[in-house]
Amino acid sequence: MFPLLPKKFKTMGIDAPIMETIENYRNHHNPSLARLLKLSGFNTIEWEGEGCIVRDIQGEEYIDCLGGYGVFALGHRHPIVIEAVKEQLDRLPLSTKVFFNKPLGDLCKKLAEITPGDLKYAFIANSGTEAVEGALKLARLSTGKTQIIHAQNAFHGKTFGSLSASGREQYKTPFEPLLPDFLSVPFGDIAAIQKTITAHTAAVILEPIQGEGGICLPPDGYLQKIREICTREKILLILDEVQTGLGRTGKWFACQHFNIIPDILVLAKALGGGVMPIGAFIGTEKVWDAFKTNPLIHTSTFGGNPLACRAALAALEVMQEENIAEKARQKGEFFMSELKNVAKNYPDIIQEVRGLGLMIGIELTSPHYGGALIPEMAKQGILVAYTLNQPKVIRMEPPLIIKETEISTVLQALSKSLEKVKQFFSKKEPIHASN
Numbered sequence: 001m002f003p004l005l006p007k008k009f010k011t012m013g014i015d016a017p018i019m020e021t022i023e024n025y026r027n028h029h030n031p032s033l034a035r036l037l038k039l040s041g042f043n044t045i046e047w048e049g050e051g052c053i054v055r056d057i058q059g060e061e062y063i064d065c066l067g068g069y070g071v072f073a074l075g076h077r078h079p080i081v082i083e084a085v086k087e088q089l090d091r092l093p094l095s096t097k098v099f100f101n102k103p104l105g106d107l108c109k110k111l112a113e114i115t116p117g118d119l120k121y122a123f124i125a126n127s128g129t130e131a132v133e134g135a136l137k138l139a140r141l142s143t144g145k146t147q148i149i150h151a152q153n154a155f156h157g158k159t160f161g162s163l164s165a166s167g168r169e170q171y172k173t174p175f176e177p178l179l180p181d182f183l184s185v186p187f188g189d190i191a192a193i194q195k196t197i198t199a200h201t202a203a204v205i206l207e208p209i210q211g212e213g214g215i216c217l218p219p220d221g222y223l224q225k226i227r228e229i230c231t232r233e234k235i236l237l238i239l240d241e242v243q244t245g246l247g248r249t250g251k252w253f254a255c256q257h258f259n260i261i262p263d264i265l266v267l268a269k270a271l272g273g274g275v276m277p278i279g280a281f282i283g284t285e286k287v288w289d290a291f292k293t294n295p296l297i298h299t300s301t302f303g304g305n306p307l308a309c310r311a312a313l314a315a316l317e318v319m320q321e322e323n324i325a326e327k328a329r330q331k332g333e334f335f336m337s338e339l340k341n342v343a344k345n346y347p348d349i350i351q352e353v354r355g356l357g358l359m360i361g362i363e364l365t366s367p368h369y370g371g372a373l374i375p376e377m378a379k380q381g382i383l384v385a386y387t388l389n390q391p392k393v394i395r396m397e398p399p400l401i402i403k404e405t406e407i408s409t410v411l412q413a414l415s416k417s418l419e420k421v422k423q424f425f426s427k428k429e430p431i432h433a434s435n
């Protein structure tokens with residue numbers, strides 16, 4: 001049953017490695033995370049994954065409806081991605097950095113092909129936040145200006161530049177002072193951006209749909225207008241599609257729903273095919289000119305390593321050949337309409353179901369319900385989590401390869417869990433809607 005389980009655990013009993021790992025988190029990694037995972041009902045060790053299924057060390061199966069916050073677009077261990085990575089692993093996993101690196105060149109060309117408009121040059125990083133950092137640096141370099149406008153409630157990562165452009169104060173204040181010249185405006189407010197722009201504005205950075213902010217869609221016409229303003233004022237538009245990119249919303253890129261093309265596009269998560277960590281920012285030739293004066297002005301030891309690039313190339317090929325984005329659109333429509341039907345039965349608990357493609361948020365009337373619903377879903381064999389900047393919203397971001405039967409299982413589990421949550425809270429004081 002557990003082909004990979006070390007012999008010592010078989011003789012010690014399954015509980016032993018779980019206790020050991022929790023103790024290691026408590027004593028040597030992150031004690032409060034250990035407590036949070038336990039409270040959320042994830043009190044075991046993840047062991048293996050395949051497609052949409054994750055198995056824990058005790059052999060319990062879960063449908064991964066969280067999908068690594070968007071990482072597992074192709075599910076766990078997609079065979080074509082695994083094969084590409086294994087072939088590279090047996091030959092040259094990391095780059096010498098002095099010779100030309102073929103997978104890196106191939107990936108940059110592929111990204112130019114699949115991204116819209118005149119996006120042409122790419123830098124390959126190791127994560128989303130690193131890619132955002134690179135995009136922000138490029139914006140300053142290319143324009144010679146310093147000011148960056150970003151949206152309230154945004155999430156771009158937790159390194160200093162990305163954090164400076166992000167939203168939730170509880171993650172920012174403890175690290176102040178953050179980078180200067182970052183100004184925030186409400187997401188969706190065109191006038192606020194217009195008022196904030198000065199002669200020093202280098203770029204506006206936005207997620208086309210805010211992910212960690214609570215799966216927030218932009219108001220009609222908003223992104224188009226921002227594109228117009230940026231072009232007119234000679235300000236760069238950076239779109240962070242780390243979460244929305246690569247089919248998640250039913251198109252290759254969310255910006256294609258709005259018919260706009262950014263000057264710099266940021267990707268990560270699904271780009272690694274669910275197998276390798278990777279990030280990328282892709283820019284137009286005009287913007288990239290700024291990097292041309294010094295080939296080493298922005299570098300990374302591990303960025304663009306052959307293993308990650310091979311994973312990305314294989315993932316993009318699968319996405320293209322299997323028309324993954326269109327399938328995500330269709331499945332997303334079905335999933336969302338069914339979720340809306342479930343929500344109708346629980347108006348006291350669910351305020352709204354919203355999203356695009358398979359990027360779906362369930363907004364609860366109070367975050368307290370999420371605290372009960374998430375562990376209940378885990379008990380029913382479904383992995384979900386709330387969004388980082390908005391604990392009232394539970395997100396559903398399953399692999400884009402999820403089957404309709406798996407979606408039905410999730411819906412049944414959700415109804416069952418909501419029923420339990422309703423019963424649980426009916427015995428307590430009434431909950432008042434709060435933030």
Ligand SMILES: Cc1ncc(COP(=O)(O)O)c(C=O)c1O
Nearest residue numbers: 127128129155156157211242243
């Ligand atoms: C839109 C967006 N940008 C950037 C990031 C940061 O990516 P990473 O965690 O790989 O640094 C995230 C992560 O959730 C994200 O959702």
